[in-house]
Amino acid sequence: MPRLALYPGSFDPVTNGHLDVLRRALRLFDRVEVTVGVNVAKHGLFSAEERIELIEASTAEWSEDERARLSIETFDGLIVDRAKARRAVALVRGLRQVSDFDYEMRMAVANRRMAEDIVTLFLTPEPENAFTSASLVREIHRFGGDVSSFVPPPVLARLRARS
Numbered sequence: 824m825p826r827l828a829l830y831p832g833s834f835d836p837v838t839n840g841h842l843d844v845l846r847r848a849l850r851l852f853d854r855v856e857v858t859v860g861v862n863v864a865k866h867g868l869f870s871a872e873e874r875i876e877l878i879e880a881s882t883a884e885w886s887e888d889e890r891a892r893l894s895i896e897t898f899d900g901l902i903v904d905r906a907k908a909r910r911a912v913a914l915v916r917g918l919r920q921v922s923d924f925d926y927e928m929r930m931a932v933a934n935r936r937m938a939e940d941i942v943t944l945f946l947t948p949e950p951e952n953a954f955t956s957a958s959l960v961r962e963i964h965r966f967g968g969d970v971s972s973f974v975p976p977p978v979l980a981r982l983r984a985r986s
């Protein structure tokens with residue numbers, strides 16, 4: 824049976840760091856579903872449909888093999904329920920710095936308690952994206968700053984069209 828991993832997150836918007844983690848996950852699993860989830864603690868910039876569109880556009884130039892093994896979906900509920908329903912074996916999360924650790928551990932431990940068989944796997948982005956985050960992108964963009972080194976071209980174009 825093909826091994827599926829979910830890569831859950833808000834992706835508001837998708838960043839170069841997310842894309843790097845996604846590509847690495849595709850090297851480890853047969854299939855990866857990017858699950859655009861709802862983070863109740865975050866106020867959104869883009870709608871779920873726009874986030875999906877932007878991930879699609881940002882991966883459009885990837886190899887046929889990568890694109891064939893990748894899907895992008897939204898999900899509103901517990902991520903472990905989605906993982907069980909899709910028979911996923913793992914949840915992939917990017918881990919950038921120590922400051923991510925508390926939040927990520929809390930989620931991983933809670934998810935493990937709810938679904939013992941589903942493994943949370945942390946992947947690190949390349950060093951140039953170690954400090955890239957969607958919230959930083961939203962903040963810099965809000966005050967008119969240049970986010971071109973943090974996001975892929977389709978996201979940059981959409982942000983510019985909005986300002």
Ligand code: PNS
Nearest residue numbers: 831832833860861862900901902930933
């Ligand atoms: O990119 P984010 O905002 O850090 O992603 C967080 C997300 C969406 C993955 C997380 O909030 C999530 O899994 N939400 C779905 C609801 C859920 O399962 N919550 C319990 C996690 S402990």
